[in-house]
Amino acid sequence: MNGKGSVTLNAGIEKAWEVLLDPEALKNCIMGCKKLEPVNENKYEAEVSIGIAAVKGKYESTIEIADVQKPNHYKLVVKGEGGPGSVEAAGVVDLVPIDDNKTELNYTYEAEVGGKVAMVGQRMLNGVAKLIIQDFFKKFNKELAKSEQSI
Amino acid sequence: MSKVIGKRVTRVEDARLLTGQGKYIDDVGTPPNTGHVAILRSPYPHAKIVSIDYSEALEIPGVKGVVTGKDVHPLLNPFSVGVSAPVHYYPIAIDKVRFVGEPVAVVVAKNRYIAEDALEKIKVKYENLEPIVDIERALEKGAPILHENVGSNIANHRTFHYGDVEKAFEQADKIIKHRFHFPKYSATPVETYGIVAQYDHSSDSYTVHANFHGPFVLHSIMAGALKIPSNRLRIIIPKDIGGSYGIKAGIFPYIVLCSVVSRLVGCPVKWIEDRQEHLAASSSCTDRVTYIEAAVKNDGKILGLKMKMIDNVGAYIRAPEPACLYRNHANTTGAYDIPNLMIDAYAVMTNKLPTGLIRGYGGQETYFPLERIMQIISDELKLEPAEVIRRNLIKKEQFPYRTASGGVYDSGDYEKAFDLLLKIGKYDEFRKKQAEARKRGKLLGVGLAVIVEPSGSNMGYITIALTPEERKAGLPKSGCSEAATISMDPMGNVNVRISTTPSGQGHETVASQIVSEILGIPHEKINVVAELDTATSAWSIASGSYSSRFASLGSSAVYYAAHKVKNKLIKIAAHFLKAKEEDLTIEKGNIVSKTDPSKSISIKRVVGSAHWNPLSLPEGMEPGIYETAYYTAQAEPPDDQDLINSSVTYGFVADLVTVEIDPETGDIHILDYFTVHDAGKLLNPLIVDGQILGGLVHGLGGAMYEELVYDEKGQFLTGSFMDYLCPTAPEVPNVTIKHIETPSPLTPLGAKGLGEGNTMSAPVVIANAVNDALKPYGVTIDSLPVTPNKVWNILNQSKKQEVSS
Numbered sequence: 042m043n044g045k046g047s048v049t050l051n052a053g054i055e056k057a058w059e060v061l062l063d064p065e066a067l068k069n070c071i072m073g074c075k076k077l078e079p080v081n082e083n084k085y086e087a088e089v090s091i092g093i094a095a096v097k098g099k100y101e102s103t104i105e106i107a108d109v110q111k112p113n114h115y116k117l118v119v120k121g122e123g124g125p126g127s128v129e130a131a132g133v134v135d136l137v138p139i140d141d142n143k144t145e146l147n148y149t150y151e152a153e154v155g156g157k158v159a160m161v162g163q164r165m166l167n168g169v170a171k172l173i174i175q176d177f178f179k180k181f182n183k184e185l186a187k188s189e190q191s192i
Numbered sequence: 193m194s195k196v197i198g199k200r201v202t203r204v205e206d207a208r209l210l211t212g213q214g215k216y217i218d219d220v221g222t223p224p225n226t227g228h229v230a231i232l233r234s235p236y237p238h239a240k241i242v243s244i245d246y247s248e249a250l251e252i253p254g255v256k257g258v259v260t261g262k263d264v265h266p267l268l269n270p271f272s273v274g275v276s277a278p279v280h281y282y283p284i285a286i287d288k289v290r291f292v293g294e295p296v297a298v299v300v301a302k303n304r305y306i307a308e309d310a311l312e313k314i315k316v317k318y319e320n321l322e323p324i325v326d327i328e329r330a331l332e333k334g335a336p337i338l339h340e341n342v343g344s345n346i347a348n349h350r351t352f353h354y355g356d357v358e359k360a361f362e363q364a365d366k367i368i369k370h371r372f373h374f375p376k377y378s379a380t381p382v383e384t385y386g387i388v389a390q391y392d393h394s395s396d397s398y399t400v401h402a403n404f405h406g407p408f409v410l411h412s413i414m415a416g417a418l419k420i421p422s423n424r425l426r427i428i429i430p431k432d433i434g435g436s437y438g439i440k441a442g443i444f445p446y447i448v449l450c451s452v453v454s455r456l457v458g459c460p461v462k463w464i465e466d467r468q469e470h471l472a473a474s475s476s477c478t479d480r481v482t483y484i485e486a487a488v489k490n491d492g493k494i495l496g497l498k499m500k501m502i503d504n505v506g507a508y509i510r511a512p513e514p515a516c517l518y519r520n521h522a523n524t525t526g527a528y529d530i531p532n533l534m535i536d537a538y539a540v541m542t543n544k545l546p547t548g549l550i551r552g553y554g555g556q557e558t559y560f561p562l563e564r565i566m567q568i569i570s571d572e573l574k575l576e577p578a579e580v581i582r583r584n585l586i587k588k589e590q591f592p593y594r595t596a597s598g599g600v601y602d603s604g605d606y607e608k609a610f611d612l613l614l615k616i617g618k619y620d621e622f623r624k625k626q627a628e629a630r631k632r633g634k635l636l637g638v639g640l641a642v643i644v645e646p647s648g649s650n651m652g653y654i655t656i657a658l659t660p661e662e663r664k665a666g667l668p669k670s671g672c673s674e675a676a677t678i679s680m681d682p683m684g685n686v687n688v689r690i691s692t693t694p695s696g697q698g699h700e701t702v703a704s705q706i707v708s709e710i711l712g713i714p715h716e717k718i719n720v721v722a723e724l725d726t727a728t729s730a731w732s733i734a735s736g737s738y739s740s741r742f743a744s745l746g747s748s749a750v751y752y753a754a755h756k757v758k759n760k761l762i763k764i765a766a767h768f769l770k771a772k773e774e775d776l777t778i779e780k781g782n783i784v785s786k787t788d789p790s791k792s793i794s795i796k797r798v799v800g801s802a803h804w805n806p807l808s809l810p811e812g813m814e815p816g817i818y819e820t821a822y823y824t825a826q827a828e829p830p831d832d833q834d835l836i837n838s839s840v841t842y843g844f845v846a847d848l849v850t851v852e853i854d855p856e857t858g859d860i861h862i863l864d865y866f867t868v869h870d871a872g873k874l875l876n877p878l879i880v881d882g883q884i885l886g887g888l889v890h891g892l893g894g895a896m897y898e899e900l901v902y903d904e905k906g907q908f909l910t911g912s913f914m915d916y917l918c919p920t921a922p923e924v925p926n927v928t929i930k931h932i933e934t935p936s937p938l939t940p941l942g943a944k945g946l947g948e949g950n951t952m953s954a955p956v957v958i959a960n961a962v963n964d965a966l967k968p969y970g971v972t973i974d975s976l977p978v979t980p981n982k983v984w985n986i987l988n989q990s991k992k993q994e995v996s997s
Contacts, residue, residue: 094914098312124312126235153905156235156292160472160911 042166045149048178052185054138057146058112060181060188061134070180072173075099083107089121093169094162098124112136126156148174196705196715197941200878203701204716205432205694214432217386217403222462226388227256227300229450229463230307232314233473234289234296237325237543237906238336239318241287244297248313254302255310257457261286261296267452271417271445273511274654275348275539276662279339281508281546283417283445283452289318290338290507291543292908293473295449300457304464323543323906327373327481327504330540338507338541347509348517348539348657352834354596355532357487360496364487368569372561373975374955376479376504377898378471379550379890380918381695383434385443385465385474391455397424398451403433405440405693406736409651411726413511417448425451429724433695437890438549438738440695442475445510468911475548476900478503478516478539482561487532488569492580496532497525499561503539506546513547514539515654519554519739520646522599522653522838526562527606527642528584533596539657543906549738551890555643555952560976563641563956567963568972577640577960578614585610585642592937598835601644601842602944603934609868610642610846616930617848617866630968635853636863637965641957642846645871646839647740647945648672650827651733653838660832668829672741672840673822675730676749678707678757680817682803684796686713688720688753691731692746697947698879699742703750705876706941710754711761711795712778730820740945743875744841744936745823751940752821760817764798767810825938841936843871845949847957853965858984860896860962862925867950873935873942883947884929891954892919896977 050057060066064085068077076088083106090099102121109115114135121128130152137145154166162169208214246258261284270280280286284295297314301307322336329335330345338345361367388401398418404410404427415422427447433440446463454461465474483500505513517537525533566584570577585606586593593601614620619638626636652670655663677689688707692699700720708715724731734741758778765783766773769791776783783798785791799817801808806815830836850863867884874880897917901909910916935942955976962983963973969990 122235153907155907156233157468157911159235159907159909160292161468161914163909163915 042153042170043149043151044167044170046174047145047147049139050144050146050185051142051182052144053141054112054136054144056185056188057136057144060184062106066184066188070177070184072176083109093158094165096125096158096162100125100128102128126154126158129153196709197875198873199705199876201701201705201715201876203698203879204704204720205698205700209432215430216383216432216434217401217430218464220388220401220430222388223390223460226460226462227302227457228304228307229453229461230299230304230311231295231469232297232299232311232316233469234285234292234294236289236318236320237292237323238321238338239289240321241285241289241296242317242319245315246297246313249299249310252306252310252313254306256300256302256459258314259298259453259456263456264452267419267455268448269417269419271510272413273509273513275509275514275657277342277347277509279342279347279509279541281510283449291545292906293469293545294507298449298453300453300459300461325542325544325902325904325906327479327502327540327542330542331502331538338543345541346538347505347541348514350537350657350659352535352597355496357496357498357532357534360532361487364495365490366488366572367485368488368565368572369483369485370565370568370972370974372482372484372564374480374482374557374560375894375899375976376476376544377894378476378900378916379437379439381435381437381439384467384470385440385446386463387443387447387450388460388462389447389450389454390460391451395424396420397426399426399428400447400451401428401430402443402447403440404429404443404447405433405436405695405738407441407512407733407738408731408735409733410441410444410511414444414448418451423727426725426727429693431723433693436695436737437551438553439475441738442548467913471900471916472908472911473545475550476545477550478505478547478557480504480557484561484565486565486569488573490573492569492573492575492583494528494530494584497530498534499524500536501538503557504542504544505539506544507541508546509539509541510546510548512549512654514657516547516554516557518653518656519649519838520558521597521656521836522595523644523646523842524558524597525595526559527586527644527844529586529590530584531596544902545900551887552948552951553739555948556891556894556955559641559643559952560956560959563643564959564974567960578619581640581642582607582610598837599842600837602936602938603872604842604844604870605932605934606642606844609844609870609932612930612932613846613848613866613868616928617864619848622850633855635855635965637851637853637961637963639849639957639959639961639964640847641953641960642844643949643953645843645845645946645949645952647843648744648825648840649734649739649741650836650838650840652827652829653836656830656834656836660834663830670827670829671824672734672745672827673732673824674735674741674745674749675732675820675822676703676746676753677730677818677820678753680757680799682800684799686711686718688718688750689729690720690722690746690750691724691729691735692742693724693737694722695737697737697742697883698876699746701879702742702747702875706747706750707754710751710758712781730822732822739839740947743871743943743945744939745825747875747941747943748939749821749823752823753819756819756821757817760819761795761798763810763813764802765793768793768798841872841938841944843869843944843946843949845869845953847950847953849957849961851958851961851965853962853983855987858980858987860978860980860983862958865925865927867927868930868932869946869949870932870934871946872939872944873933874931875941875943877931880946881929884950885927887947888927888950888954889919889924891951892923892958894951894976895955895958896979899977
């Protein structure tokens with residue numbers, strides 16, 4: 042499964058970058074994320090509960106951030122495993138400034154799922170991926186607004 | 193007593209089945225303290241198991257134990273299999289997983305809910321290996337290898353030369369060839385696998401209730417795997433099995449797994465497979481690539497065939513595989529008189545679910561390329577397909593017909609059946625209709641297929657996987673025995689015990705018809721017991737419900753057992769009546785003299801004497817009425833030239849299907865399905881038609897809907913009925929069934945097996961019809977299922993070509 046897309050963030054590039062790499066903000070934005078803790082500088086451990094088709098359950102995953110070119114580009118490598126199966130995904134994020142308060146974010150991803158979730162959820166995976174991503178950016182813009190207020 | 197064999201007698205089974213009183217495996221009670229099993233399965237197609245940590249699972253209240261491959265390994269032998277490749281197959285992964293769904297750990301808990309929850313607490317570390325799923329790539333050098341000790345992915349390879357193939361190809365006007373791919377699909381009984389297994393320490397023995405349906409040669413394989421004498425593995429099959437269509441033979445690894453888990457955890461265990469497990473990890477047919485080459489004369493006569501068959505047996509070759517390659521060995525040339533044949537047969541292993549019996553077993557894989565090439569021959573020679581078929585059909589005078597590969601077709605009149613088919617299917621009329629429709633832009637097609645339906649496997653056929661030299665080292669194997677026991681109690685009532693483990697085919701009804709006719713007792717009064725208990729039933733290696741063997745073999749055992757009882761009754765009556773045995777006959781519950789009507793005695797009194805007054809019996813006769821007959825038809829082991837008559841009886845099926853294709857959507861609408869059968873003497877035409885319809889719908893699934901899909905990385909994608917599509921009532925087309933009856937000279941009732949024929953023929957006849965409809969587009973359908981998607985792509989590609997040219 043793969044896909045790409047682009048979204049406009051309501052913040053300048055520096056701000057957007059900062060919030061994108063803030064574990065607390067990310068935790069709030071990822072659907073079903075129960076835990077997101079840094080293990081070292083560019084690696085996190087996460088626990089995500091999510092249901093796809095009839096397959097609901099918890100994934101324990103590691104998220105690695107690689108290829109960092111602050112504040113324009115980075116790559117996310119996600120490896121998750123749990124009762125419903127396994128996920129291996131890689132996403133590439135590129136930020137392009139539009140103006141002081143707007144940034145364009147372009148992303149591409151490739152993901153492979155295994156186990157039960159692949160067996161019974163295959164038909165919906167693309168839809169689910171889009172849903173999760175849309176949900177992420179909706180919440181992310183809220184996080185950006187929140188961090189603006191807190192300044 | 194009036195004749196009852198051959199009548200449309202309603203099924204005795206239906207009263208209980210339709211009122212919810214069937215006794216299935218899940219209705220079998222469990223012993224106290226039974227634990228319930230849930231199985232952790234591999235999400236990866238090919239990986240090393242680095243570690244398994246189940247400590248957290250054990251802490252869950254209600255969990256009785258967790259078992260892994262490492263725990264099981266010392267207690268088991270790998271399953272034996274009839275090939276020389278040293279594949280080590282255990283019912284649970286030991287250090288490596290080789291397909292998605294392979295068992296990795298087993299949890300036993302107070303109930304299934306707890307067991308399922310505990311699965312999530314088991315942490316398995318895998319190290320992924322490169323998977324292989326493509327049949328032909330698996331043969332290539334440098335392909336990932338599943339079994340390192342085998343050294344390649346080839347589980348079996350044999351080449352056969354019959355007649356003079358090279359000469360046939362030299363004499364041909366034309367050589368017509370094509371490559372075909374047959375998909376991997378399943379049988380989907382409503383009832384999945386179910387097992388209750390109990391280990392008894394004091395006797396070191398296992399008692400297992402399971403909906404296993406044979407072949408019972410697998411009993412020896414299970415006992416061998418458990419490292420116990422075979423009489424320490426008692427398997428009891430319930431009265432009712434909720435459908436099988438072959439796939440319940442594939443339960444045997446789980447019987448061994450549950451048995452050894454019961455031993456390790458120390459309690460009886462019960463496992464009922466769920467649907468996702470069934471689709472991912474029970475069994476399936478093989479997917480097969482066939483390269484077929486036909487040497488033909490310009491008039492359509494086929495002089496010889498070359499077939500390279502590559503069967504994908506999945507991650508492990510397991511018994512009775514590679515039988516799928518060889519079950520149709522004797523009838524590889526189908527209904528045609530083709531004396532020269534070369535077969536190059538491979539069984540390869542890939543990271544997919546291991547295969548086994550499903551209805552048709554090998555027939556659909558064999559006839560798909562054969563009957564497709566017949567249509568291609570007619571296209572290339574510009575002849576009517578019906579003409580090419582007729583030119584090659586075996587003639588009535590040729591029976592019994594010896595096939596190139598050693599089959600002996602017992603009886604038949606193929607031309608008569610084929611003519612009947614063309615007549616009821618209005619073949620010529622449809623051709624005219626089709627031509628008119630084409631002018632109006634409509635896509636109509638007609639497909640034909642004729643096949644030979646083997647039944648009653650000769651157990652020796654599997655040994656064709658070995659070379660004649662390799663075979664010499666072992667016991668010659670052949671035969672197709674079945675047993676039945678008939679007893680009469682002191683009140684003169686009859687019990688019949690059969691060992692054919694029916695899964696809905698109505699064996700109880702047919703057995704009662706046969707016994708009724710021979711003993712002159714109304715069939716409703718006869719009690720037939722279909723439970724099989726390996727410790728108390730009469731059975732043999734070939735026993736069970738597969739290969740359509742009841743009509744040819746099971747019924748024959750019942751027939752001979754009934755005659756043993758009849759002979760004894762007549763002997764006793766002759767003694768009492770002071771009459772000659774040959775003068776006596778059974779009439780309305782009495783044994784009477786044909787020459788002197790005053791000499792008469794009731795059967796009840798005769799039987800009563802055998803129980804109540806044994807001293808009154810003729811001298812030397814044993815008391816009681818309890819007779820077992822073992823029956824085998826003539827079935828010999830393969831000879832030094834690899835000639836093998838792989839089945840006992842051979843029926844005939846001829847299909848004609850008409851379709852209309854929607855050029856906008858690619859939707860395939862089956863207008864009519866005509867099928868003509870010759871299964872010898874029919875024992876119960878009502879049951880026959882039901883069996884034919886069931887088999888046809890299964891074949892329809894293989895043709896248009898069903899496929900176990902794996903992506904190129906070995907991930908399994910069709911794990912529920914949302915993705916694995918089975919035909920249901922609305923998809924069933926108009927079906928017209930007709931019969932002709934040429935009795936088999938080999939069975940006492942003249943019957944042949946049936947029920948699998950259309951599973952073998954439907955995939956190819958539908959492909960032929962679709963291909964005929966798409967003839968203007970110049971395409972060749974060479975894989976299945978033919979889905980609207982596939983057809984739509986064909987239609988659109990040719991539209992694009994029109995635009996660009």
